[in-house]
Amino acid sequence: MNHDARTNATPALRIIPREQHVISRKNISKAALRVLYRLNEAGYQAYLVGGAVRDLLLGGHPKDFDVATSATPDEVKKLFRNCRLIGRRFRLAHVVYGPEIIEVATFRGTGEEEGEGDRHIVDGRIVRDNVWGTIEEDALRRDFRVNALYYDISDFSVRDYVGGMQDVENRVLHLIGDPATRYREDPVRMLRAVRLAAKLNFRIDAAAAAPFAELGPLLAEAAPARLFDESLKLFLAGHGLKSFHMLEQTGLLKFMFPATARALKRGDEALRSLIEQGLANTDARVAEGKSVTPAFLFAVLLWGEVRDLAHTWMTKGVEPVVAWERAATHVIAEQCQRVAIPRRFTLTMEEIWGLQPRFEQVQRKRVFRLMAHPRFRAAFDFLVLRAAESQAVRQLGEWWAHAQQLPPETLAAALAGSGSSGANDEVAAAPKPRRRRRRKPASKKGGKSDPA
Incomplete structure (x- = not known):
């Protein structure tokens, strides 16, 4: 120095x-x-x-x-x-x-x-x-x-x-001084540049942004707990959408959220819609002085990889509940090596993800059981964000939104009998998203084991 x-x-x-x-x-x-x-x-x-x-x-x-x-x-x-x-x-x-x-x-x-x-x-x-x-x-x-x-x-x-x-x-x-030297002193300064530019609606000087590609990997050496604090400042301070776009534009996203960057690189436009709408909603809540939680935000950012991994395991014959749990555990473990998300938030994230397939089950007992779940509201809000995934998912969100408006006795009567097929005029049958065809698990010894 x-x-x-x-x-x-x-x-x-x-x-x-x-x-x-x-x-x-x-x-x-x-x-x-x-x-x-x-x-x-x-x-x-x-x-x-x-x-x-x-x-x-x-x-x-x-x-x-x-x-x-x-x-x-x-x-x-x-x-x-x-x-x-x-x-x-x-x-x-x-x-x-x-x-x-x-x-x-x-x-x-x-x-x-x-x-x-x-x-x-x-x-x-x-x-x-x-x-x-x-x-x-x-x-x-x-x-x-x-x-x-x-x-x-x-x-x-x-x-x-x-x-x-x-x-x-x-x-x-x-930056004051030589940018590369300043970033080596403290790699988190790269994230501060992004955050300030997003917050103030400033541009980052070309010389200050030039070392990002070469020195971005140094963020992996920063304390994960410190990067968690930085991520809250980036995404939960009212300018989260701009911060996300700037992380992408500067190439720093992959060093903070590698799973998110991978999923977006695959051209998943539904995931991009989910993330951008989720961040825009968060910014709006902050502007209105409403509470926001890191758990929902991280669930949004990491959804693409969790969903894809769960579907991969299900095609290999893994039970759906196990596949979702395994996918969540895998993605969170990788992410926490970069950004130390506290356990109280990762538990909520796992619940939000794990409840998504349960929205497809519209039998009476399961509907009321799901509505009574402490994470139902967060999971439902997440389902609504997923609307761009398919018409069926969008209609599923609309079905659950309508179901919540009905008096319990009316909803119970509509769902009486055999579940979704027993719906009456008050609540239409919920469409089920198409599942990918599952392959039967290999029965021969020595076959490929499930990824863990």
Whole structure:
């Protein structure tokens, strides 16, 4: 990192005075302002920094406010009783005001010999970094130019050391320093580029996107738990559909969700429709302030491979219930090597998938049993998303939608007798999707075993 071009760069400071920018203190949280003012009054430099400044300049309303200061973490702790120090890789101060946490970071330095902290780098990746420095060095250490803007509480100006203001105006993302070096330091920066571009409706600078193909495989070395957090930010923050399209366009999807990329590469347009509609629905729920769950989203993303594997095993004579369970287990195991989906979500995913074939069984007892299942609503919503698979699946979704509107006694009467063939005018018989013809299992010894 010491050889990075950033260490030798001399930032050209541009100060944007209060009257030339749109940031107003009324849009900054009171907690953040208290932290900024107290640091400033104690004689330290104190700035609002990063995404909050960027979003305020774009007219947004940030939820998180980060502060950069010349005070060390220990000095910050002395100023605030409601402060706790966290982190080993990056030592930070968290100042807590009720439910709000203001993250306070000391200016980062660029040279190992400077400051009073320490830096440890393994194979180009920063594993510990507590070297303090100046605001100029701190600006060079940040990832994207638009995230290296500082709002100065002393005079309400914005300080720009790397051209971030111009990037905000041009709606483009440039990395600070050599892109390949920055991605090797932290491969997740590639996903951050995609996420920010999708969220802000920016384009990624060509030089920043160029290393994706070569360095994308480094994402496999990132902690799967961290990639789970990143995937939530990509898909559950209200811009999931754009994020998905950008992951595809940049070639990063196959490194995060290999099963999804494989299924889409086979030209499965029904799966593409399912994924895009599922993400659009999720974005709409987020915009309306409704709850969203990672389980449904991951069930959508991985459906193609699960469905194809289950059908493959069924053609080899495996019982349907076993085939679906085996397919789900196989796909989840592979995915969790990349993105560590917690067990509470994978269980729900398995239930959503496993209930899909049960929608074809419209005998009275089975219909009411399925409707009473705790995952029925999620599974039904999933069935509706599958409408593009075939006309039969679309009609099946319509049948179940209608069945739910009927009073229980009316539905029971309609289904009385022999199941779907006993339906009356209130509820038409549900069409059954065509199953692929199953081959009989080989009876000879030494025959091919089922894939596991």
